[in-house]
Amino acid sequence: MSDEMRQFDQIEEELTEKHWKILEAAVKVFSEKGYGASRTSEVAKEAGVSEGTIFNYFKTKKDLLTSMVIPLVVRFFRPLILLSVEKIFRTRKDRELEDVLLDVMRDRVKLVKSNLPLIKTVATEAAYHPELLDPIREQMAPKLVEIAAKFFQEEVAKGTLRDVDPVLALRALMSLLGGYILMREVMPEAMRLQDEETELRRLLDLYLHGVAKQDRQE
Amino acid sequence: MSDEMRQFDQIEEELTEKHWKILEAAVKVFSEKGYGASRTSEVAKEAGVSEGTIFNYFKTKKDLLTSMVIPLVVRFFRPLILLSVEKIFRTRKDRELEDVLLDVMRDRVKLVKSNLPLIKTVATEAAYHPELLDPIREQMAPKLVEIAAKFFQEEVAKGTLRDVDPVLALRALMSLLGGYILMREVMPEAMRLQDEETELRRLLDLYLHGVAKQDRQE
Amino acid sequence: MSDEMRQFDQIEEELTEKHWKILEAAVKVFSEKGYGASRTSEVAKEAGVSEGTIFNYFKTKKDLLTSMVIPLVVRFFRPLILLSVEKIFRTRKDRELEDVLLDVMRDRVKLVKSNLPLIKTVATEAAYHPELLDPIREQMAPKLVEIAAKFFQEEVAKGTLRDVDPVLALRALMSLLGGYILMREVMPEAMRLQDEETELRRLLDLYLHGVAKQDRQE
Amino acid sequence: MSDEMRQFDQIEEELTEKHWKILEAAVKVFSEKGYGASRTSEVAKEAGVSEGTIFNYFKTKKDLLTSMVIPLVVRFFRPLILLSVEKIFRTRKDRELEDVLLDVMRDRVKLVKSNLPLIKTVATEAAYHPELLDPIREQMAPKLVEIAAKFFQEEVAKGTLRDVDPVLALRALMSLLGGYILMREVMPEAMRLQDEETELRRLLDLYLHGVAKQDRQE
DNA sequence: CATGAATGAGACTTCATTCAT
DNA sequence: GATGAATGAAGTCTCATTCAT
Known part of the structure; x- marks a missing residue:
């Protein structure tokens, strides 16, 4: 386990069951x-x-908010390092790139959806409490970029992907997924959303091949 | 002018200078x-x-928030109908598709950036006051979809774009732009953002041609 | 008026009627x-x-306590400078020293008694909020010492008083008066206190001549 | 041992070591x-x-405060009766009155100083919890008055002291000592206090002979 | 219309006290 | 007897809103 996780493990281990309940x-x-x-x-x-008990575990109401980075990291950052990445690489060899990416997309969407209240809260409150994003900015994002870069570079080497900036490619995929989830929550009819599997497949197709008619050669 | 705009015009006309200042x-x-x-x-x-004056113009504090849909509509919806769309169509004929889209992207990013405080507020508060999004859901989004559909269908007919769902294509473009603006605000270093013109060009390239190596035929 | 009073005048003038009421x-x-x-x-x-109104005039409850130095200074320090001292000196010439001192004692006891709640509060709370005593320490006490010194020195020159340290003499008189007022409030029976005029005369006698049988020559 | 002490002895004996620690x-x-x-x-x-343990020994927080009369009595009342008084009388015969009084003053100041936290607390809180003073009012003060009366009367008989009210003389001595200790704690510079021995000697001199020039005969 | 003093409901937070272990 | 987690009543302070001037 990386050093940077130590602090969160410690934090996590210090958190009692009642901490988590609250x-x-x-x-x-x-x-x-x-x-x-x-x-x-x-x-x-x-x-x-009782109301008083809250303040035995969290010094202030604000502390309750900032402590939400802990489950955020525990559920998004740790799995990122320990599980999913290995899985992606392990299963890549013998599968089509599209299948792998589709799996990743399904997996991430599922993870986000199952943590929507947490993400919604952190996302909206981060607008006025930027420190909430610190662990994302300083730990999750760099790690994610590192993993994505490795993955995309290998694919470029294999000839399956164009030689685009891996971070750009990562951002684009996240944007597409994020936009999809947001629209699905906010205005599914106006955006004529269909069932999730269809949407993800259409997004992946668009992500891979763009919207332009293929009349150009690289 | 369409019927649906009447109410906003009326609202706008009822707003005095002091209304706007507040x-x-x-x-x-x-x-x-x-x-x-x-x-x-x-x-x-x-x-x-004075503090009392605010309540002569807006019944409650919440009223101040919900009234923000007015400038939102005035600045985003009306131009959408009256100006930009015509412009896009007018200028399309004699220009490359890429140039047109790049202009649209530049224009939208500029508009969003110049109204960032308003959008930030509406976006975050909409999470807990969904009625803020009503005019977007009911008026702006359908109109936008309509315009986009017409545009994309014409391009498909011309053979410049693949025959993808226009709404999907619209969502994808919005997602990419939205993701870019968000990342630029929130974590530009972690996402290695470069100058805006470069970013928009890279996004457009990715939007048009995807990330995959072009080895497939439709 | 001395410079050192300016600040309190300003403070006093800033205090509205409602300030004083609260x-x-x-x-x-x-x-x-x-x-x-x-x-x-x-x-x-x-x-x-209403409770809220208090906090329109005093930022915190503590502020209400510390603001008590204002009436303290206004009622004890200003009269000290402007009135009593002159009076003492003016009336001294043609009167017995004992009468003058008795007048001073009566006057001070009366002043303290009419401000007992204020003094009681400041005295007890000063034990744990020493800043309450700052104006006393820094302004009232030095001024008092100065006045007393001048008075006692003149009396010594006249041959009415022994050449004792004026500050010691001042402290002793204050101690006797303070002890009297305290005992009167706290345990008048146990200390067998009599009517005030009698007590003050007995105290003055003791103050002037001591308890010892006069068998010594200076 | 007097009856009135029984209750305190009993109380004292009931107090365990942990009682005292708390x-x-x-x-x-x-x-x-x-x-x-x-x-x-x-x-x-x-x-x-632990916090809970306190309430095994003292029913309430207030109980902790009122229980402070116990050490107060133990340290001030009992020695008053059992030790110091006898000592004063025993040592009086062959010594100057001044030496005796100076010893008493030194002894009392030392006792007060070594119990300052206790006295400070009882003194300030007594302003709002008068029952704290009950044992002082009802037991210590009368005893003290009794002892002082006997002492002063004997001195008057010997011709060393004027025939002043012994209780007045007692109060005056206590006031001078109390005032000295208070000033020493609160504003030693403003009152130009010197070393303790000097102060006590000066106080005693003033106590015995007053501030007036000795030109009168009794 | 504009003002801003007054309001008072209600929020967060503290802390003495209890009680199951 | 000792512990300390849990309690919940109560306190200070905030702030949207009102209304007399």
């Missing part, structure tokens, strides 16, 4: 009303503890 | 601290009026 | 229950304003 | 922050016990 209650309440409009009394009720 | 002050303050953490007293100071 | 309510409530055990709601009720 | 911790903490601003958790930490 934190999850906060994620739920904050995601429904927003941090500012949420009441610590609601978090307490949701967690099944 | 509303702009609110956009500024809300975008810096977030709606919940902003104080009506700060908005008053920023607008150069 | 401050006096606070003095009353604090003196009955102590600062810590007093509730801002009680101060509000006593002042006849 | 009580002394409370004295320390209360004297630093004041009763109201002190936290039982701090007392617990200072005493080296």
Whole structure:
């Protein structure tokens, strides 16, 4: 395990079961009303503890918000390093690139969807509490870029992908997936969204081949 | 002028100069601290009026927030209909598709950037006040889809674009632009962003031709 | 008027009528229950304003306490400079020293008694908020010492008083008066206190001539 | 032993070692922050016990405060009766009155100084919890008055002291000592205090002979 | 219309006290 | 007897909103 994870492991191990219960209650309440409009009394009720107990575990209400980086890292960063990446590389050999990418897309969408309240809260509150993004900026993003770069470069070497900037390619894929998830949440009819499998396949096709008619040679 | 715009025109015409001064002050303050953490007293100071005056023009603080759809529509929806679209079609004939799209991208990015406080506020608060998105969902998005559909269909007919779902194509372009703007605001270094013109060109290239090595025939 | 008073004048002039109303309510409530055990709601009720109004005039509850130095200075320091001293000197010429001192004692006891709640509060809270004593330490005490020194020195020159340290003499007189007032408040029976005039005369006699049988020559 | 002491002895004997440890911790903490601003958790930490344990020994926080009369009586009242008084009388015969009084003053100042936290706490809190003074009012003060009366009367009989009210003389001595100790704690510079021995000698001189020039005969 | 003093509901937070272990 | 997690009542302070001037 990398050094940079040590601190989060320690944090995680310091968190008792009740810590987690309260934190999850906060994620739920904050995601429904927003941090500012949420009441610590609601978090307490949701967690099944008294209001005072919250403050035995989290110094302030704000602390409850900033502590959300912990599950964020635990659920998104650690799996990124320990599991998914290996899996992608292990399973790549004998499969079509498209299948691999489709799997990745399915997997990421599933992960995001199952953590939507957490992500929604962090994403919206990060606009006014930028420190929430620090671990993403400083640890997750660089690691993600590193992994993506390695993957894309290998594909370029194999001749399956064009020699585009791997970070650009990564950003583009994330943008497409992010846009899809956002539209699906916010205005699925207006954007005429279909079932997820179809959408992901269409996105992947567009990601791989673009929208232009193929009349150019590289 | 379409019927659906009437209401906004009326609203706009009802808004006095002081309405706008207060509303702009609110956009500024809300975008810096977030709606919940902003104080009506700060908005008053920023607008150069007394606190009581705000409530002569806007019934409640929430009213200040929901009223932000007005400038949003005025600045994004009306130009969409009256100006840019015509321009795109007018200038299309004698120019390369790529140039046209690049112009559109530049134009949209510029528009978003010049209205970032307003968009940031509406985007984050919409998470907990969905009614903020109603005019977007019900008026802007359909109109946008309509325009895009017409445009993409004509291009398909000309043989410049593949026959992909125009709404998918629209969403994809918006996603790429949105992802770019977001990354530029949030973590430009981690995502290794370069100057805007370069980024937009790379995005357009990727949008048109995808990331895959062109070895397939349609 | 001396420079050192300017700041307090300014402070005093900045204080509106409502400032004073709240401050006096606070003095009353604090003196009955102590600062810590007093509730801002009680101060509000006593002042006849809403609880919120208190915080329009005093930033915090603590501010209410520290602001008590203002009436303290206004009522004890200013009269000290402007009135009493002159009076003492003016009336000295043609009167017995004992009468003059007795007048001073009566006057000071009266002043203290009429401000007992304020003094009680400042005295007890100063034990844990030493900044309350700053104006006393830095302005009142030195001025008092200066006045006393001048007075005692003149008396020594006249041959009415022994050549003792004027500051010691001042302290001793204050101690005797303070002890008297304290005992009167706290345990008048146990200390067998009599009517005030008698007590003050006995104290003055003791102050002037001591307890020892006069068998010594200086 | 007098009847009136029985209760305190009993109380004292009921107090276990842990009682004392907690009580002394409370004295320390209360004297630093004041009763109201002190936290039982701090007392617990200072005493080296858990917070719950405090409440096994003292029913409430208030109980901790009122229990402080116990050490107060133990340290001030009992020695008063059992030791010092006898000593004073025993040593009086063959010594100058001044030496005796100076010894008493030195002894009392030393006793007060070595118990300053306790006295400071009781003195300030007594302003709002008068019951703290009950044992002083009802037991210590009368005893003290009794002893002083006997002493002063004997001195008057010997011709060493004027025939002043012994209680007045007692109060005056206590006032001078109290004022000295207070000034020494609160504003030693402003009151130009010198070393203790000098101060006590000067106070005694003033106490015995007054400030007036001796030109009168009794 | 504009003002800003006054309001008071309600939020966060503290902390003495309890009690199961 | 000792512990310390849990409690919840209560306190200070904030701030959107009102309204008399």
